[in-house]
Amino acid sequence: MAGLKLVCGLVLFMLVVEPMGSAALSCVDVASQTAACIGYMQSRGGNRPPSGCCNGVRNLNRLARTTRDRQTVCRCLQTAAKAFSGINYGLVESLPARCGVRITYKINPSTNCNRYPFHLIIVSRVEEQNTDERLI
16 A cells, blocks of 8 residues: 555656656656656665566666657656655666666766766667668
8 A cells, every 4th residue: 555655646746846748758657667666766675676667667768769758767767766765876776777778877866867868869770770771
């Protein structure tokens, strides 16, 4: 029951403080994809993130196609982390790698989300070019 209240609180909080309303991704999207990670990020989830958490992280990575989307995700995660007590930022920073997602920045309160064009977008463009070359 407490977990459900926590998830509902996170979603409501994100509705109120959503910083990028016109972005393709919203803080509500980020909250729904990462809700299963909250216990883990508060050091209550053991050594490995739950499978639901990693599924959400991977799905969020797939959904965040543009630099603007990725910057929105960054800001939303920062805002959400500030809203919860007991967040272990070491676990937060390691979460993408533990879920098989590679990012080139650290998720923490001091990250400047505007500064990063996010490497995964560049990788995606290279993969698209390779796909186009194979079609010729």
